[in-house]
Amino acid sequence: MTENGAEAEYHSKDFDFEELSRDVHNDPSLRHHLLPFESSGEDVRVGGEEGSDAWRKFHARHYSGKFFKERRYLLKEFPELAVPRDGGCKVLEVGCGNGSTVLPILRGNENVTLYACDCSVEALDYAKQVVDGSEVASFRDRFYPFQCDFSHDGFPSWLSSKPCQETTLHTELVSANVYSNKTSCYVGGMDFVTLIFTLSAIPFKKMPMVLAECFSVLKAGGMLLFRDYGLYDMTMLRFKPDQRVGFQEYIRADGTRSYFFCLHTVRDLFLQAGFTELELEYCCVKSINRRKEKIMRRVWVHGKFRKAE
Template structure:
């Protein structure tokens, strides 16, 4: 499939912003809204709906393979041999599959908070007949926004080398004493070269995002890349939410209990730079598509970002 189908500038985001902000019928999207639940209550309320969601969509037909992924993130193809990728929120494997197919040199560690999703992704990947898959694909159950990542990603003795220290002004630095010793360790994998956050962060409440991004930072090798794609502000799906579905500012709850946040570039920048990352790329993807059922044009907005952990 052509890249233009997925990542293009079919329209200007600022023109859409002006249109939305001047439409009285959409004014409720612009009004500040304080969440009614505490962080602990949010954690309890968010996990079960996603388990139920993956159970309902057990066939995997709900998702399409993200074939655009390697075009948007060519680093996943041109990386060094034995590079490690951590796919956070793998779902049924729509992100994992093109990575494993596109690069036989990488090892992918895929996690999800849903055991249903992990069963589906294993079925999908092992049915694909990818070369040496048994050595290059590993799954584990984890809700990185609550419990954090398991210690073997960067085991307890090694974890100290990945921890962030703050200078009190919101800036963070990381330290690694001996990367070669981590590679030889039998109790951990010594950190990952890439983290992919593809339509995962938006499923969390805004309150839980900083901790989640810090977790990603902590298990990455210095110089590693975090690859980000998620829903952008004023995306068509945001504008379809009714007023009673708002659970926070730019946060909405679907009828099945799952939630979605819609990102501005400023919010994404603040979140990732606040965790210590360096911004390499950050922009809106504005794509027009046509609904085959009714012929209506749809304006989709996604945020595309690349962030690096300092060396």
């Protein structure tokens, strides 16, 4: 199984995480990943709005959708997204990019109304094209993309469970029909928030604030579904020492970031934000690069968290 889940067969325990951890600790060439991080002051490479500028530029450069790969495994990981609910089901996909996660959610449940945000207008535009071009016309009417920089501004108040007076919506791309009644512009809170390879993309120090925002837009009893890069994932071990910007935190040449999570860091972050843990584990998957005849050990973190009733 690859990151994008193209294969039909689903599996997540191809190797033992502890065995990988031992291999990393015994390899002198990987020592820099394990050392405590010593900051040399403010990181000048972070860029505007703490890195979201780098993501905007990334999407502007890759507008062709080269990075669009539908995450077909999503409903196998999170089957609750496919369960029909009386009164419908509201989902917020945080950092939706060009829509890799959006289509499986819309396809999996005709009750779902999907709100999806990103800092990049280009990415949202591409996601909208993917949805508009899909085989099912109703996808379009259930999809509401909007732009926001959630690590800087948080989420717009109209998403929340309480009525608001806000009449200027932060929504360049949201279809106007839902929000035409200006005295009651709130959406009423989310049943699910999905954070799929998004938390790792923001600076570590911003994560508590983003999780607090996710908590606040969920209805009581709502769930946060989490999947992201895990510690010692192959892509982490490729970073060079000068690309470290924190402990388990790296910056790519284009200025975008990646954090690699261990389970106790995820647990601490989510419990501190007020969530209750339902599931939390590593997915360890061997993926084969046939061209280079190499086996790659991929590590992801899978988690489900609830906001108490």
